[in-house]
Amino acid sequence: MPKIDIMIECPSCNGTGLYSGMAEGEGIAVICYKCKGSGKYHFVYSYNKFKGRKKKEGIKRVFLKGTQYKIGLGVINFDKVGPIDMDKEGVSYQEFLDGKMPEHITKLECPMLADQGACHDTPGFTEKCNELNGGWIGFLSDCKHQLKKEECWKRFYNTK
Numbered sequence: 001m002p003k004i005d006i007m008i009e010c011p012s013c014n015g016t017g018l019y020s021g022m023a024e025g026e027g028i029a030v031i032c033y034k035c036k037g038s039g040k041y042h043f044v045y046s047y048n049k050f051k052g053r054k055k056k057e058g059i060k061r062v063f064l065k066g067t068q069y070k071i072g073l074g075v076i077n078f079d080k081v082g083p084i085d086m087d088k089e090g091v092s093y094q095e096f097l098d099g100k101m102p103e104h105i106t107k108l109e110c111p112m113l114a115d116q117g118a119c120h121d122t123p124g125f126t127e128k129c130n131e132l133n134g135g136w137i138g139f140l141s142d143c144k145h146q147l148k149k150e151e152c153w154k155r156f157y158n159t160k
């Protein structure tokens with residue numbers, strides 16, 4: 001296994017060996033806890049060189065990201081959502097290996113639950129969520145439009 005083994009400037013004290021924090025008065029320093037005053041830091045890092053993506057044993061399906069539900073293979077009866085055939089969501093491992101990427105499981109979660117960051121990055125998206133709910137959504141799981149999440153997914157993909 002290749003190894004990076006270099007002596008670097010102590011990142012904690014910028015190589016001075018000294019530390020002056022809030023408890024040290026004007027003109028005072030204490031010995032840096034990390035390098036014990038030497039100002040140097042022995043950086044060692046072992047790594048595997050990337051030689052292409054490796055296979056992961058035992059994987060059958062690949063989904064874009066984790067959800068608030070535990071996900072698995074086959075038909076799963078999700079609480080408050082109903083049954084979803086998970087073998088028809090995401091992509092097979094072979095498809096992933098062939099370069100296909102999975103999409104969101106739109107039947108399971110609304111865009112806000114699945115990808116809040118992207119929703120916030122889309123101008124007007126969360127305002128519309130609030131508007132559809134007649135005001136402010138305190139908890140995402142309270143959103144009335146979890147029942148109409150197809151519409152929200154349309155909003156999500158249309159604005160992309």
Ligand SMILES: [Zn+2]
Binds near residue numbers: 015
């Ligand atoms: Zn130091």
